[in-house]
Amino acid sequence: MSTTIAKAYDPRDVEARWYSAWMENGCFAGRMEKGKEPYSIVIPPPNVTGILHMGHVLNNTLQDVIIRRARLEGKAACWIPGTDHAGIATQTMVEKHLRETEGKTRRDLGREEFLKRVWAWREEKGDKILRQLRELGCSCDWERTHFTMDPAYSRSVLTAFVRLFEAGNIYRGKRMVNWCPASLTALSDEEVEMRPTKGFIYRIRYELVEPVGEHTHVVLETTRPETIGADVAVAVHPEDPRFSQLIGKQVWRPLGERAGIPIIGDRAVDMEFGGGALKVTPAHDRVDFEIGQRHDLPVLDCLESNGILNDIAGPELAGLDRFAGRKRAAEVLRESGALLEEKPYENNVGHSQRAGVPIEPRLTWQWWLRYPKVEEAKQVVRDGIVKMHPDRWSKVYLNWLDNIQDWCVSRQLWWGHRIPVWYAKGLERDSLTEADLRDPSKIHVSLDGPPDPENWEREEDVLDTWASSWLWPLATLGWPDAGAQERDGFDTFYPTTTLATGADIIFFWVARMIMAGLEFTSPDLPMERRVPFRHVYFNGIVRDKQGRKMSKTLGNSPDPLDLIHTYGADGLRFGLLQIAPLGQDVKFDETRVESGKNFCNKLWNACRFRQMSGPMADNGSPEAILSRIDPARCDDDDHAILAALLDTTRVLERGFAEFEFANATQRLYSFFWNDFCDWYVEVAKTRVQDETARDHVLALQDLVIRQFLLLFEPFAPFITEELWHLLGYGDDKSFLQDTRLESAETLAAALAGRGLEVEAAASDRVGRLREVATLARQLKAEQGAAQKRDVVFQVLADDASWGGLAPHASKLARLVGAATLERTSAEPALPAVVTPLGTLYLDTGEKVDPAAERARLEKERAEVEKHIVGTDKRLSNQAFLNKAAPSVVEGARRQLETLQAKRDEIDRLLAAL
RNA sequence: GGGGGAUUAGCUCAGUUGGUUAGAGCGCUUGCUUGACAUGCAAGAGGUCGGCAGUUCAAAUCUGCCAUCUCCCA
Numbered sequence A: 001m002s003t004t005i006a007k008a009y010d011p012r013d014v015e016a017r018w019y020s021a022w023m024e025n026g027c028f029a030g031r032m033e034k035g036k037e038p039y040s041i042v043i044p045p046p047n048v049t050g051i052l053h054m055g056h057v058l059n060n061t062l063q064d065v066i067i068r069r070a071r072l073e074g075k076a077a078c079w080i081p082g083t084d085h086a087g088i089a090t091q092t093m094v095e096k097h098l099r100e101t102e103g104k105t106r107r108d109l110g111r112e113e114f115l116k117r118v119w120a121w122r123e124e125k126g127d128k129i130l131r132q133l134r135e136l137g138c139s140c141d142w143e144r145t146h147f148t149m150d151p152a153y154s155r156s157v158l159t160a161f162v163r164l165f166e167a168g169n170i171y172r173g174k175r176m177v178n179w180c181p182a183s184l185t186a187l188s189d190e191e192v193e194m195r196p197t198k199g200f201i202y203r204i205r206y207e208l209v210e211p212v213g214e215h216t217h218v219v220l221e222t223t224r225p226e227t228i229g230a231d232v233a234v235a236v237h238p239e240d241p242r243f244s245q246l247i248g249k250q251v252w253r254p255l256g257e258r259a260g261i262p263i264i265g266d267r268a269v270d271m272e273f274g275g276g277a278l279k280v281t282p283a284h285d286r287v288d289f290e291i292g293q294r295h296d297l298p299v300l301d302c303l304e305s306n307g308i309l310n311d312i313a314g315p316e317l318a319g320l321d322r323f324a325g326r327k328r329a330a331e332v333l334r335e336s337g338a339l340l341e342e343k344p345y346e347n348n349v350g351h352s353q354r355a356g357v358p359i360e361p362r363l364t365w366q367w368w369l370r371y372p373k374v375e376e377a378k379q380v381v382r383d384g385i386v387k388m389h390p391d392r393w394s395k396v397y398l399n400w401l402d403n404i405q406d407w408c409v410s411r412q413l414w415w416g417h418r419i420p421v422w423y424a425k426g427l428e429r430d431s432l433t434e435a436d437l438r439d440p441s442k443i444h445v446s447l448d449g450p451p452d453p454e455n456w457e458r459e460e461d462v463l464d465t466w467a468s469s470w471l472w473p474l475a476t477l478g479w480p481d482a483g484a485q486e487r488d489g490f491d492t493f494y495p496t497t498t499l500a501t502g503a504d505i506i507f508f509w510v511a512r513m514i515m516a517g518l519e520f521t522s523p524d525l526p527m528e529r530r531v532p533f534r535h536v537y538f539n540g541i542v543r544d545k546q547g548r549k550m551s552k553t554l555g556n557s558p559d560p561l562d563l564i565h566t567y568g569a570d571g572l573r574f575g576l577l578q579i580a581p582l583g584q585d586v587k588f589d590e591t592r593v594e595s596g597k598n599f600c601n602k603l604w605n606a607c608r609f610r611q612m613s614g615p616m617a618d619n620g621s622p623e624a625i626l627s628r629i630d631p632a633r634c635d636d637d638d639h640a641i642l643a644a645l646l647d648t649t650r651v652l653e654r655g656f657a658e659f660e661f662a663n664a665t666q667r668l669y670s671f672f673w674n675d676f677c678d679w680y681v682e683v684a685k686t687r688v689q690d691e692t693a694r695d696h697v698l699a700l701q702d703l704v705i706r707q708f709l710l711l712f713e714p715f716a717p718f719i720t721e722e723l724w725h726l727l728g729y730g731d732d733k734s735f736l737q738d739t740r741l742e743s744a745e746t747l748a749a750a751l752a753g754r755g756l757e758v759e760a761a762a763s764d765r766v767g768r769l770r771e772v773a774t775l776a777r778q779l780k781a782e783q784g785a786a787q788k789r790d791v792v793f794q795v796l797a798d799d800a801s802w803g804g805l806a807p808h809a810s811k812l813a814r815l816v817g818a819a820t821l822e823r824t825s826a827e828p829a830l831p832a833v834v835t836p837l838g839t840l841y842l843d844t845g846e847k848v849d850p851a852a853e854r855a856r857l858e859k860e861r862a863e864v865e866k867h868i869v870g871t872d873k874r875l876s877n878q879a880f881l882n883k884a885a886p887s888v889v890e891g892a893r894r895q896l897e898t899l900q901a902k903r904d905e906i907d908r909l910l911a912a913l
Numbered sequence B: 001g002g003g004g005g006a007u008u009a010g011c012u013c014a015g016u017u018g019g020u021u022a023g024a025g026c027g028c029u030u031g032c033u034u035g036a037c038a039u040g041c042a043a044g045a046g047g048u049c050g051g052c053a054g055u056u057c058a059a060a061u062c063u064g065c066c067a068u069c070u071c072c073c074a
Helices: A012-025 A056-070 A086-100 A109-127 A128-135 A151-166 A226-230 A286-294 A322-336 A374-384 A391-402 A484-490 A503-520 A560-567 A571-577 A590-613 A622-628 A636-658 A661-689 A689-714 A717-728 A744-753 A759-784 A799-816 A848-873 A878-883 A886-912
Strands: A038-042 A076-080 A168-182 A185-187 A192-211 A217-222 A231-238 A250-252 A259-264 A279-280 A341-352 A360-369 A388-389 A421-424 A443-445 A454-460 A498-500 A533-539 A792-798 A816-825 A830-836 A838-843
Touching: A012 A128, A012 A571, A012 A717, A038 A056, A038 A259, A056 A076, A056 A128, A056 A498, A056 A560, A056 A571, A076 A443, A086 A109, A109 A421, A151 A168, A151 A443, A151 A533, A168 A341, A185 A484, A192 A226, A192 A279, A192 A322, A217 A226, A217 A279, A226 A322, A231 A286, A231 A590, A279 A286, A279 A848, A286 A360, A286 A792, A322 A341, A374 A391, A391 A503, A503 A533, A560 A571, A560 A590, A571 A590, A571 A661, A571 A717, A590 A661, A590 A689, A590 A717, A622 A689, A622 A744, A636 A661, A636 A689, A636 A744, A636 A759, A661 A689, A661 A799, A717 A830, A759 A799, A759 A816, A759 A830, A759 A838, A792 A799, A799 A816, A799 A838, A830 A848, A830 A886, A848 A878, A848 A886
Parallel strands: A038 A076, A038 A498, A231 A259, A388 A533, A498 A533, A792 A816
Antiparallel strands: A168 A185, A168 A360, A192 A217, A192 A250, A192 A341, A231 A279, A250 A259, A421 A443, A421 A454, A792 A838, A830 A838
């Protein structure tokens, strides 16, 4: 603590040093401590092979801010980190690597060998993001790092599956799924993204097998002519008069195998669209599939799983992929005369969120989950047991649950949790009924498999990654293993307190976690104990300056590590939070990060200046500092800065209660920079020269800085820790986080205990002095004397005003750069300005230009007059006097008086010229 | 088609339950190597608060309609 503080803050060394110190001392360990209120967070697990991007920075900074504040409030804080195995993304990445380096596919290697490669990849490249989070300063309990594919975690995933199966919530069914022809797997509805897609719509003529009267054909429109070969009917609305005689007749299929297909009536047909007729292709469209079911139509599949057309599509198309096939189909139809028109068309097409390609509706056998505890999941949010911030997301959440569909949980991948289902050898899987699934001689479902594995074949598919991450708050605390739960403090840390995440995964993850929490905790417990978290904070998306999402492909995302190296982790954290209001998207602006860095440097230098101002005394406890403060010596500036400190403390308390951090950071900024540095430290410079006042003034500064460091620590943990030690607030054996943050209330009480009741009126008086200072500087600048230090201010004031000014005359003179500031009773012929504490005349020693002075005063007078007119108008309105609150009317009256007095004084100055 | 969100200074954003002259950061202009900080200090310019109507003594703030941008769901 005797170390002198360097001239500029250099984050690099400080950050590395403190992070290792925190780690070595187990500062982030989430301990179950009796008597401490728990506060826990689970990290939204990033993709294990992911790297840090700006979205992570925002999301994790918020979590770190919250958890560090909880620590300072004396809570048992626990932030659980970890990563997600990200089935499709990781498998695709490894497959690509395999193809590029060895020219092999996963099938060339076989399942077991391929999985070895994925694990090797994970060992080599995985968890990089967790190391990056450390550079950001994240105070996760790293001992508790989890991975969704770890053995214990896997066991909990499979346990959930088995229990849900036993409860009858899981079934196997051949249904329409969203098929990704790139990843060769089914996807859940949530993984499909509707994108407006430009293409063509084709008007096609289907010839009647036998003409009916003058009808020789039916015309319909489609965007997918390549699937005509799989058409099994043409549907029209049963009440459509245009087609009433045609229902029951047949048309020739214009592509593929030449065959007559029936015209059927079905209410699903939109009479307005495409002439009122619809080609029915049950294998390739959801609506068509349902129509087919209703009319008992066959299912013809013309697409292979990888999107290549087969023989059913017709000899001309077989072997082509679906997009080439579409063009070819149009050509063939044009040649045959069946294509009447081809026009540009835009429609919404489902795309695989991961692979980016259009998905195919495809009929396959999959495992499905009927969501458990749907009603309860709605109830806990409606009742406020789980609170969303901002609250509007509750509506989105409830709406989704109202329209919830069964979840396709199987994925045709290898990387993931293999579904714990065994089929009896030789069993025909394509004809299994619901009853067969419950027949233990045919199907075995368990955690450890059948006792006679040689007679069984395990299901090939794995579970959707989200079917593992929905257990995150449970499994990371040891569920379902009782011993592990005890070890990990399940009863202490579950439910977690706050979840911070992006609204883009409200369905994927948040809603499902709530259902899982309710399903897998004991029904004997109250709902408050069963939900996975009590608060959900939705942070916005970080966008670039043009408002675009940051993405790798656009290359518009700065590398957070670069930002950390340029501005420091604290600067990045603080700067980003300043522009991240609750639930609102953030347009990233690097200048704000720079301003965050500058703020850190300002804090650094203020502390450095404190050190240079006088000897450091005992800062080891608030009591020690308070004992050095002399209440009798407290002047208005002392009262005002303490009032501002208490207010800032309150603003922070409110900010944390409401998750409004942008507001909190701005208050921290303006308090420290404007209230403390620009005013308090400046005025204190004079007092520090006074031997008898020095100790008191410096003690006050020590108190303010101490409280400020505590308030600021969650946002900027590195610099605050460094300064905490440099200024002797803590010894070598402890850390800032070991200190209890005083609330505004306890701090005020501690001050009162020392005989110091903070006087509110002092802030007003200081406010007036600050105004006088600004006006004086303004006058100097206007007179071209800004750089002079030897000017004289003469004050014409009544006794009351002079009484407010006189005690501060010398420090004011110093602040505004004047030799003296003294009272006058004359009316000197000098440039003047009217202030709340009298009229200030500036003597620069130069000759005065009366014309310029007159112009200046008249401009000022016009400005004042404008406001007088406005205020006068309000006050002469009887309705205002009758209806407005008395305090408001009184305020207007006082304002009018002040303005009039000012105008009169300006008039007097003008007359004197 | 249904539902959110946004629109305030050149740029990025604050603005609590309506109430004196709408704020900050960055940028811009001017002057300062004033003994903590040029990552700084001081002063200044810059806004008919998207538009129109309404409620009210009083609207950036509340209500309705419209416009533009954006997100989610179908």
